[in-house]
Each structure stands twice: as C-alpha cells, then as structure tokens.
Amino acid sequence: MKRSSIWPAFRPLQSDLKTHKAIRGSGVWVELEDGNTIIDAVSSWWVNLHGHAHPLMVKAIAEQAARLEHIIFAGFTHEPAETLAENLLSANEGRFEKVFYSDDGSTAVEVALKMAIQYWTNIGQARKRFLAFEGAYHGDTFGAMSVGARSLFSKAYERHLFGVDFLPYPETWLDDEQLEAKEAASLKQLEAELAKNDVAALIVEPLIQGAGGMRMARPAFFRELVKRCRNAGTLVIFDEVMTGFGRTGTLFAWQKIGIEPDLLCLSKGITGGFLPLSATLVRGNVVHAFDSPDAEKAFWHAHSYTGNPLACAAGVASLHLLAEKQFERVEEMHRKRREELDKKPWVKQLRQCGTVLAFELDNGRQSGYLNPIGNQLKDAFIENGALIRPLGNTIYLMTPYTISEQEMDRLYQVMIATIEAVISD
Numbered sequence: 001m002k003r004s005s006i007w008p009a010f011r012p013l014q015s016d017l018k019t020h021k022a023i024r025g026s027g028v029w030v031e032l033e034d035g036n037t038i039i040d041a042v043s044s045w046w047v048n049l050h051g052h053a054h055p056l057m058v059k060a061i062a063e064q065a066a067r068l069e070h071i072i073f074a075g076f077t078h079e080p081a082e083t084l085a086e087n088l089l090s091a092n093e094g095r096f097e098k099v100f101y102s103d104d105g106s107t108a109v110e111v112a113l114k115m116a117i118q119y120w121t122n123i124g125q126a127r128k129r130f131l132a133f134e135g136a137y138h139g140d141t142f143g144a145m146s147v148g149a150r151s152l153f154s155k156a157y158e159r160h161l162f163g164v165d166f167l168p169y170p171e172t173w174l175d176d177e178q179l180e181a182k183e184a185a186s187l188k189q190l191e192a193e194l195a196k197n198d199v200a201a202l203i204v205e206p207l208i209q210g211a212g213g214m215r216m217a218r219p220a221f222f223r224e225l226v227k228r229c230r231n232a233g234t235l236v237i238f239d240e241v242m243t244g245f246g247r248t249g250t251l252f253a254w255q256k257i258g259i260e261p262d263l264l265c266l267s268k269g270i271t272g273g274f275l276p277l278s279a280t281l282v283r284g285n286v287v288h289a290f291d292s293p294d295a296e297k298a299f300w301h302a303h304s305y306t307g308n309p310l311a312c313a314a315g316v317a318s319l320h321l322l323a324e325k326q327f328e329r330v331e332e333m334h335r336k337r338r339e340e341l342d343k344k345p346w347v348k349q350l351r352q353c354g355t356v357l358a359f360e361l362d363n364g365r366q367s368g369y370l371n372p373i374g375n376q377l378k379d380a381f382i383e384n385g386a387l388i389r390p391l392g393n394t395i396y397l398m399t400p401y402t403i404s405e406q407e408m409d410r411l412y413q414v415m416i417a418t419i420e421a422v423i424s425d
C-alpha cells in the first residue's frame, strides 16, 4: 500500500493505529469512506457546536466568501470582524474592553502571555514569573507549552521552555470527600507564591482541564483564585479555548464562577467548528497599560490570516445560533443518564460539568495518556458507531449541542456495550 504523504497528528510515524477517512457530515453524524456512519461524541476535537454542515453556518460562510474572502488586517478592518468583536464583548457582559484576533487556541494563549509580560514592562515594573497548574494544557507552541504541564508532548523541547511554577489542581468528582482539603492546599501554595510579589500572571483552564483528562474543579475555587490574584496585583488569564461557548453550562466558564479574568482566551467553538479562529479578550486595566502613541508600548503581534472575514462571519453566525442555549438541554440529557453509569463497576470518579461528562475507566491497569486500553477502545468505539476518543483511561463525552434524545440514547448504548466487550476480552 502507498504510504500517505501526510505527517499524521499525535502518533509516531510508524503506528498500528488506524486512520479513518471522513467523507461528509450532517448533524452529529459523520460518514466514513468504508461506509460506517458514526456519532461525533468529541465534536471533532471540541470545536463543533451546532452539528456538521449546519445550513445557516454554510450560508453565512458562502455569502461572505462571495463578498470578501480576506483582507490584510493591518490598517484595514471589515464588517464581520467588527460585528464579531462587538458581539463577543456583549456576550461577555461588557466586562472586557478589546478583542485581539488570532488563529487557534495556542496563539490565543501566546497573545495573552505576551500581553501579560508587556503589561508589566509598560507600567514600569519588573514582574516576570508565571504560575500555572499541574496537569494543564494550553497548546503546542513554545509559550503555550511552557505554561502547560511537562509531558511526553513537550519532552523533546524541555530545555527551550521558559520556567513556570505549577500549583496543585484540586480536581474533583461526584461524591468526592477530599475536595475541601485539596482546594485549601492549592490556595495555600498560591498565597505563598503571590507573597513574593513577582508573579506577572496566573494562567488556568477554568472549571475543566481539557487535554489533561477532563479534570473538573468547583467554581468557588476559581473565585477564590481570582480574588487572591487581584489583591496581589497579579493578572489572571482564563484559557477558555475549550470551556468557552456553552461547554460548561453557561456561555463562558467565568460566568459560572462569577468573576471575570484580565485576559480571556477563546477559540475551538468560536466558529461552531467551521474555520480556525481565536480571540483574546482584554479587560480595561490591561488595555490601559497599552493605551499610548508610544511605539514601544504597542503590542506588535499579528498573523497573515488575522481577522479572516470567513472565520469572523462564521463566528457571528455561531453566536447567533448559541442564543438558543441548546447546551442547557445537553447538560440535562447527561444528568438523566449518568445514574446508569454510576452503577457500573468499571466507572470511577464520575463527573459532569455542563455538557461534558467524564469518568475514569477502571480496568485494574495503569492510567495515563498511553494506557493501551485507550487505543483499543478508540477503534472499537468507531467500529460500533461512535467517535469517542479516550484520553488514556479517561472516557468523556462532549457532543455537539444539537444532539437529539434518541441520538444520545444510542451514544450511551454504544459506549457501554463497547467498554463491556473490550474489558471482558
């Protein structure tokens, strides 16, 4: 067989893992070349909100493509970029002042990190240190890797990453009895770091650590976190690349927490999963430090596709569809079904936050991203009709918001039957 010309993502070049060819999608369904049709239970890497090929999204993008597909974003602006920026600010209750566009989650994080560093330079103070959380994932570019947990993914580049101090993450689940002790330990360490008066910013994935294994923590914990940082003058960056746009049950996770960060990173769901785009929303206090005619105080950062009109038009259409709040329906669907899961002997640490349901699969073997059970299950799930992609032995569901009750029933059936077949092997 001819070897593919494509360098595949997230696997060795020589691998036994299957590559599936997708032909078309409709709603939660994706049709594969081999004739199999599967439910997309990971929203195609957490980006798809309204189902595949949603006609309103298709129309918005096609109309924009016929009008203006792209224009340099230095010295120019356009209607979709302006409308989307306005709509993002109002969806965030006017708590932020400006929207800085880039292209993906990693660059939204890079922008936030660079702004945080320059904020301190611009106001003439020498704060340089970053705090982040154990188990965090913020993307694959160098800055984003630096603030993420060191792992197999970053191992080859380790000595090129900048130093970051990591706090313990108080992950929790239903019926967790240690929760308060974990939170207290984490806050205590935060206070010790903040007392040194040199922390430029803290970055965190609010409510759910995504790639780290759908690890959830309580809203109250993040409220305390932000309060302590505010008191110490330390900037807070919420990486809502995954949690944004309804995933956690409110439009943005900070709304559930009840306090906004200084910098907010958005991507993934921003275009409903149609085109790459990201945005870093900036609070007034940070904007203020850059608000000057001085070239040295300007933020020198842009990409060739910054503010792409097609992506912005998709963003406007997606926000419009989000007004229906279908994500609240999905949250309820999981709530109704999770009791059945809780009774399974192989389900550990069952947890739910908004539209995300997750648990640890306990088959008595090692945990972690490279747990072989994950790969075995991946192919079995697809064969049986569901795109479920375990993170090691963490199984999670994160579907598009348009999923019907029957489709959700089918998804649970496939998930449970497949797991029981594979672990009894």
Ligand SMILES: *Cc1c(COP(=O)(O)O)cnc(C)c1O
Binding pocket: 104, 105, 106, 107, 109, 137, 138, 139, 140, 205, 210, 211, 239, 240, 241, 242, 243, 267, 268
């Ligand atoms: C996916 C993700 C990123 C990186 O986004 P990319 O678009 O893959 O670059 C950053 N932060 C979080 C929380 C993510 O889930």
